[in-house]
Amino acid sequence: xxxxxxxxxxxxxxxxxxxxxxxxxxxxxxxxxxxxxxxxxxxxxxxxxxxxxxxxxxxxxxxxxxxxxxxxxxxxxxxxxxxxxxxxxxxxxxxxxxxxxxxxxxxxxxxxxxxxxxxxxxxxxxxxxxxxxxxxxxxxxxxxxxxxxxxxxxxxxxxxxxxxxxxxxxxxxxxxxxxxxxxxxxxxxxxxxxxxxxxxxxxxxxxxxxxxxxxxxxxxxxxxxxxxxxxxxxxxxxxxxxxxxxxxxxxxxxxxxxxxxxxxxxxxxxxxxxxxxxxxxxxxxxxxxxxxxxxxxxxxxxxxxxxxxxxxxxxxxxxxxxxxxxxxxxxxxxxxxxxxxxxxxxxxxxxxxxxxxxxxxxxxxxxxxxxxxxxxxxxxxxxxxxxxxxxxxxxxxxxxxxxxxxxxxxxxxxxxxxxxxxxxxxxxx
Ligand code: SDX
Numbered sequence: 343x344x345x346x347x348x349x350x351x352x353x354x355x356x357x358x359x360x361x362x363x364x365x366x367x368x369x370x371x372x373x374x375x376x377x378x379x380x381x382x383x384x385x386x387x388x389x390x391x392x393x394x395x396x397x398x399x400x401x402x403x404x405x406x407x408x409x410x411x412x413x414x415x416x417x418x419x420x421x422x423x424x425x426x427x428x429x430x431x432x433x434x435x436x437x438x439x440x441x442x443x444x445x446x447x448x449x450x451x452x453x454x455x456x457x458x459x460x461x462x463x464x465x466x467x468x469x470x471x472x473x474x475x476x477x478x479x480x481x482x483x484x485x486x487x488x489x490x491x492x493x494x495x496x497x498x499x500x501x502x503x504x505x506x507x508x509x510x511x512x513x514x515x516x517x518x519x520x521x522x523x524x525x526x527x528x529x530x531x532x533x534x535x536x537x538x539x540x541x542x543x544x545x546x547x548x549x550x551x552x553x554x555x556x557x558x559x560x561x562x563x564x565x566x567x568x569x570x571x572x573x574x575x576x577x578x579x580x581x582x583x584x585x586x587x588x589x590x591x592x593x594x595x596x597x598x599x600x601x602x603x604x605x606x607x608x609x610x611x612x613x614x615x616x617x618x619x620x621x622x623x624x625x626x627x628x629x630x631x632x633x634x635x636x637x638x639x640x641x642x643x644x645x646x647x648x649x650x651x652x653x654x655x656x657x658x659x660x661x662x663x664x665x666x667x668x669x670x671x672x673x674x675x676x677x678x679x680x681x682x683x684x685x686x687x688x689x690x691x692x693x694x695x696x697x698x699x700x701x702x703x704x705x706x707x708x709x710x711x712x713x714x715x716x717x718x719x720x721x722x723x724x725x726x727x728x729x730x731x732x733x734x735x736x737x738x739x740x741x742x743x744x745x746x747x748x749x750x751x752x753x754x755x756x757x758x759x760x761x762x763x764x765x766x767x768x769x770x771x
Pocket of ligand 1: 635
């Protein structure tokens with residue numbers, strides 16, 4: 343892939359750095375040999391200018407606001423496909439035939455239950471534990487239950503682990519929710535589709551019949567699709583780095599869940615809804631805009647801004663349409679939180695500070711409004727993000743493990759600590 347090169351001069355010595363050309367997006371300067379040749383590191387905290395790998399899974403154009411899964415634009419997949427088909431696409435690279443889809447759906451459906459003994463794990467948590475804490479613990483513990491799919495060198499075991507994780511994440515997320523509200527766990531119903539089954543496990547109770555509203559199931563499914571993968575974001579990079587040591591897939595996904603929990607990442611959907619509630623009414627928006635612009639105030643507009651998107655996040659556009667549909671369907675179209683969100687977006691997008699810094703609403707800005715209207719507490723917003731992103735994490739993990747060039751990730755540093763010095767005995771300090 344290197345048909346061009348860049349010249350680098352260090353201490354009067356010239357170095358040729360190959361330039362690698364992508365299918366789409368910026369060229370890449372190949373610095374793999376730089377340290378060996380020139381005895382220098384590159385320096386890029388936060389990896390704002392660093393490609394950590396090559397990948398065929400997801401492409402983002404931050405300037406155009408485009409997102410493709412295996413080349414298919416997200417707005418087409420959200421409008422015409424469904425989450426389980428998107429899982430197949432992300433895992434295997436192509437849209438499935440009817441037969442392939444039927445087989446995949448059967449394999450996932452047959453793995454939706456968890457080992458009965460896993461119920462005991464939940465009982466070890468306080469009832470008021472955040473469901474993300476429970477999920478990190480229980481997913482990590484899957485390594486102890488599914489020892490037969492932790493040999494990462496065996497492609498078949500990697501496949502089984504992928505199916506188990508995609509199938510069981512809704513069950514475990516629903517169990518975390520039920521445990522937090524003191525209701526009994528609800529077993530998966532294999533007659534239901536993926537999204538309907540999740541709503542069923544969250545909202546049905548043994549005492550009465552529960553029917554999933556197909557329109558809400560479609561909205562849930564669309565939310566899953568919009569969150570399925572997103573290139574080398576912080577949690578995906580965490581999964582890749584954990585996986586590069588050969589750790590088993592359940593431990594790697596547990597690491598991804600832990601990273602996603604942060605409010606700067608997947609935790610933003612919960613933080614955003616809490617912010618919109620704190621703003622409360624449209625007339626208080628200017629106060630919060632001022633705070634977001636104040637360098638001395640750590641407050642940021644949650645759900646705004648993105649490391650890559652310097653235009654609209656295409657997922658936010660789809661989410662905004664879905665919010666209107668779902669709230670209208672539920673008869674809460676005049677939801678005050680939605681009104682505040684729309685007015686906040688309008689004001690921010692006209693404000694020089696946000697325009698100059700190219701800060702737009704991201705995927706987390708509207709998702710919480712939909713999830714709250716569907717009946718989820720804010721504490722379940724990030725677990726739903728984690729559930730959706732599991733297929734992306736596992737697809738990226740499989741791509742890395744399957745790459746013959748794969749090696750353990752081990753960054754270096756710019757050391758700015760003490761010079762070498764000798765130990766000083768306590769009596770002489
Ligand atoms: C997700 O990476 C992914 O793909 C993530 C994700 C995925 O699908 O995996 O898309 C999901 O995590 C979406 C982002 C959710 N996070 C939030 O909504 C939290 C609020 N936003 C931010 O904290 C921030 O925008 C980040 C973390 C998302 C991006 O931060 P960057 O790229 O490190 O940018 P930055 O912090 O350097 O900000 C650039 C400037 C700064 O001002 P200056 O120092 O240049 O003067 O913009 C300002 C920031 O202060 N800024 C904001 C702001 N976000 C950035 N100011 C006010 N409100 C904000 N939300």
